[in-house]
Amino acid sequence: MSREEILNRIKQSKTENNLSLPSLDIGITYDDSIIAFCESLKSVAGEMLEEADLENYIKALEHKYGAMKFLNTYVSKEINNPLIPIQMESPHDAKRLDILVIEGLNGIAENGAIWIEEPILYPRSAIFLTQHLIIFLKKTTILNNLHEFYQQANFHEKNYGTLISGPSKTADVEQCLVIGAHGSRSLAVVLID
Amino acid sequence: MNHAVKASKFIEDIERTKWHNDALWFLRQKRDRISDTIPEWEDLREKASLIKDHVISNLDEYLIEFENNAIRNGIKVHWAIDGEEHNRTVYDILKNHNVTKVVKSKSMLTEECHLNPFLEEKGIEVVDTDLGERIIQFRNEPPSHIVVPAIHLKKEEIGELFEEKLNTEKGNSDPQYLTEEARQHLREKFLEAEAGITGVNFAVASEGGVVVCTNEGNADLGTNLPPIHIACMGLEKIVPGKEELAVFLRLLARSATGQPITTYTSHFFGPRKDGEMHIIIVDNGRSKILGEEDFKKSLACIRCGACINTCPIYRRSGGHSYGYVIPGPIGSVLAPHYNMKKHQSLPFASTLCGSCTNVCPVKIDLHHQLLKWREVLTQQGFIKPSKKLMMKLMGIALNSSTLYGIAAFFAKSLRWMPRFMIYHSLNKWGNQREIPEPAKESFKTAFKKHKKSK
Ligand code: SF4
Numbered sequence: 276m277s278r279e280e281i282l283n284r285i286k287q288s289k290t291e292n293n294l295s296l297p298s299l300d301i302g303i304t305y306d307d308s309i310i311a312f313c314e315s316l317k318s319v320a321g322e323m324l325e326e327a328d329l330e331n332y333i334k335a336l337e338h339k340y341g342a343m344k345f346l347n348t349y350v351s352k353e354i355n356n357p358l359i360p361i362q363m364e365s366p367h368d369a370k371r372l373d374i375l376v377i378e379g380l381n382g383i384a385e386n387g388a389i390w391i392e393e394p395i396l397y398p399r400s401a402i403f404l405t406q407h408l409i410i411f412l413k414k415t416t417i418l419n420n421l422h423e424f425y426q427q428a429n430f431h432e433k434n435y436g437t438l439i440s441g442p443s444k445t446a447d448v449e450q451c452l453v454i455g456a457h458g459s460r461s462l463a464v465v466l467i468d
Numbered sequence: 469m470n471h472a473v474k475a476s477k478f479i480e481d482i483e484r485t486k487w488h489n490d491a492l493w494f495l496r497q498k499r500d501r502i503s504d505t506i507p508e509w510e511d512l513r514e515k516a517s518l519i520k521d522h523v524i525s526n527l528d529e530y531l532i533e534f535e536n537n538a539i540r541n542g543i544k545v546h547w548a549i550d551g552e553e554h555n556r557t558v559y560d561i562l563k564n565h566n567v568t569k570v571v572k573s574k575s576m577l578t579e580e581c582h583l584n585p586f587l588e589e590k591g592i593e594v595v596d597t598d599l600g601e602r603i604i605q606f607r608n609e610p611p612s613h614i615v616v617p618a619i620h621l622k623k624e625e626i627g628e629l630f631e632e633k634l635n636t637e638k639g640n641s642d643p644q645y646l647t648e649e650a651r652q653h654l655r656e657k658f659l660e661a662e663a664g665i666t667g668v669n670f671a672v673a674s675e676g677g678v679v680v681c682t683n684e685g686n687a688d689l690g691t692n693l694p695p696i697h698i699a700c701m702g703l704e705k706i707v708p709g710k711e712e713l714a715v716f717l718r719l720l721a722r723s724a725t726g727q728p729i730t731t732y733t734s735h736f737f738g739p740r741k742d743g744e745m746h747i748i749i750v751d752n753g754r755s756k757i758l759g760e761e762d763f764k765k766s767l768a769c770i771r772c773g774a775c776i777n778t779c780p781i782y783r784r785s786g787g788h789s790y791g792y793v794i795p796g797p798i799g800s801v802l803a804p805h806y807n808m809k810k811h812q813s814l815p816f817a818s819t820l821c822g823s824c825t826n827v828c829p830v831k832i833d834l835h836h837q838l839l840k841w842r843e844v845l846t847q848q849g850f851i852k853p854s855k856k857l858m859m860k861l862m863g864i865a866l867n868s869s870t871l872y873g874i875a876a877f878f879a880k881s882l883r884w885m886p887r888f889m890i891y892h893s894l895n896k897w898g899n900q901r902e903i904p905e906p907a908k909e910s911f912k913t914a915f916k917k918h919k920k921s922k
Binding site: 276278280284285287289290294295296299302319385386387392400404421425426428430434436439442444445446447450451453457 | 491494495506507508511512514515518519521522524525526527528531532541542547548549553597598599600603616617618619621622623626643644646647648651654655658659675677683684685686688689692693703708710711712713714715717718725727728729730731732733734735736737738739740749751755756758759761764
C-alpha cells in the first residue's frame with residue numbers, strides 16, 4: 276500500500292527535533308474596523324450600499340449591464356425588493372440567477388472578505404453562478420484580521436464555507452484587470468446594525 | 469537544451485522581453501506596496517517559516533491526523549507514491565462514475581504529474597478553467613508561470629487564438645471582451661461537467677479539509693456544480709490548524725499579486741449533499757527531498773510566485789526557457805531533484821542576488837540552495853572544464869592581494885579599449901550591456917586614504 280510506503284519514507288527522511296509551533300499573538304488592528312472594512316472592500320472592487328438604495332442600485336445594474344435576462348433572485352432575508360424570488364432545487368438551477376441576496380456571517384477589515392458558511396438555504400453554486408451578488412452584513416460581525424476570524428471560527432460539522440473578497444476577477448490577458456471572470460460580476464455589501 | 473540557449477531565443481524579441489520584464493516587476497511592486505501596509509509583515513513571515521519547519525519535521529503525524537479527520541468528515545482519502553499512481557487514482561474514480569467530462573482548476577501538481585494527457589488518452593475531456601490555463605491549453609503549451617500561466621503572451625495573440633477556438637470577432641483583442649467570451653464558453657463547460665478536479669492550497673490537519681484559493685471563482689464552479697470533487701495535493705500542503713491557516717492566507721495573495729486576499733478562499737471540509745469528495749495525497753519525490761538537510765526547506769513553498777516575479781533572470785528569460793513545470797528560483801531548486809542531468813543548467817540561471825530569498829513569504833533560503841546545487845553539480849562532474857578553469861583562476865586571484873591588484877588594473881583599462889575589443893561574440897556579458905564606469909580609485913586605495921585622514 277502506498278500509504279504505508281509514503282509514511283515510512285517520511286519517517287526515515289525527517290529529522291526529529293523539538294521545534295514547536297510559534298505563538299500567534301499578532302495581527303493588525305484598526306481604530307475603526309468598519310471604516311477599514313469599507314476601504315478594503317473598495318480596494319477589491321466591491322461596493323457599499325445603503326439598504327434604502329437597494330432598488331436604485333438594481334436599476335443601475337440594469338442600466339450598466341443591460342436588462343436582467345431573468346429577473347430572478349433568491350432572498351434569504353426579508354427585505355423590500357423589486358425582484359421575484361425563485362426556488363432552486365439543484366445546483367444547476369442557479370444558472371438562471373441574475374441577483375443573489377444573502378447574509379454574510381463575518382466581515383474582515385484587513386481584506387474586505389466576507390464569510391459565508393453552510394448550512395445555507397440555496398445551492399452553493401448560486402454564490403458563483405449569479406451575475407450579481409449582494410451581501411447583508413451586520414456591522415458588529417466585522418473583525419480586524421484573519422487571526423481574529425479563525426480564532427473564533429468553529430468548523431465542526433461544517434462541510435463548506437468561503438471567504439469572498441469582491442467580485443470575481445482575472446488579469447490573465449496581459450495583466451489587465453477585468454472584473455467578472457467566472458463568478459459574480461459585481462459585489463455590493465449592505466451594512467446593517 | 470539548456471536554460472541559457474532557450475533564454476537567448478526569448479530575448480531576441482527585445483520589445484517583448486521589455487514588456488515581460490515590466491509586467492512581472494509590476495507584480496513585485498504591488499507586493500511591496502501591500503506588504504508595507506501590514507506593520508507585522510516580517511513577523512508574519514517569521515511565524516510562517518517556523519510553522520513550516522515544525523510541520524516538515526512532523527509531517528507523518530500531521531498527515532495521519534489530517535486523514536483521520538477527513539475520513540470522519542466523509543471524505544475519501546487516497547495516497548499516491550508518484551505521478552503515475554496519482555493519475556491512475558483520478559482515472560479510477562472517474563471511470564467508476566462513467567465520467568467523460570471533467571473541469572479542472574489550477575493545480576501545479578496535476579501539471580507535474582501530466583494528468584491531462586493521461587486522461588485525454590483514456591477518452592476523458594479535461595477542461596482547464598482558469599482563464600490563463602485555458603489559453604495555454606488551447607495552445608497546447610505548458611504554463612510559463614505558476615500564478616499567471618499565460619504571462620508570455622500578448623493580447624493580440626490571445627485574440628487570434630480565441631478567433632480560431634471560440635469564434636470571436638476578428639481583430640478584437642480587448643481583454644474585457646476576450647474575458648467575457650471565455651466566461652460564456654467556460655460556463656457551458658461548468659454546467660455540463662460530471663466531475664471537478666482542483667488543486668489544494670492548504671490542507672488543515674485539525675479540520676480534515678482543504679482550502680482552495682482563486683480569483684476567478686472557477687474552483688467553486690467546478691466543484692459545486694458536478695457531484696464529484698477530486699482534490700489533488702502534494703503531501704507538503706499540510707498546515708496544523710485553523711489559526712496557522714490564517715498566517716498563510718495573509719501572506720499568499722499579498723505576496724503573489726499584491727491583493728489583500730484572493731477573491732474566493734473556499735473551505736472544503738466535507739462532501740456536498742448528494743455529492744462525493746476525494747482527496748489524493750501525493751508524494752512524487754517529496755519524501756526524498758525531506759531527507760536532504762540542505763534542501764528540505766523548499767517543501768515549505770506555498771507557490772505564491774513572488775520569487776519568480778522578482779527574479780531578474782526569469783523576468784528576462786521567460787518561463788519556458790526553464791524546461792520544468794515550475795520556473796524561476798523555486799523551480800530551479802526543485803527540478804534537479806527529479807532529473808539532475810536534464811536540469812543541470814537551472815541552478816546557474818540565477819545571479820544569486822538573493823532577491824528571491826528576500827521576498828519569499830515562508831523564508832526559503834532560495835539563493836543558498838541554488839548555490840548548494842552548483843556545488844553538488846560540480847562534485848558530480850556536471851560542470852564544463854572551461855568553467856571549472858575560470859573558477860579556479862578566479863579563486864587564485866581573489867586569494868592573493870597582489871594578483872587581485874593586477875587584475876583590477878586590467879579591468880580598469882577596459883575603458884580605454886576600442887569597442888570591438890570588448891563587445892564581441894566571445895564576451896557574452898557584452899550582449900545588451902555596457903560595462904559600467906569604474907570607480908576613480910580602487911576600494912583599497914580609498915580605504916587607505918580614509919584611514920590616514922582619520
Ligand atoms: S519559494 Fe517562496 S516566494 Fe517562491 S513561490 Fe514558493 S513560497 Fe513563493
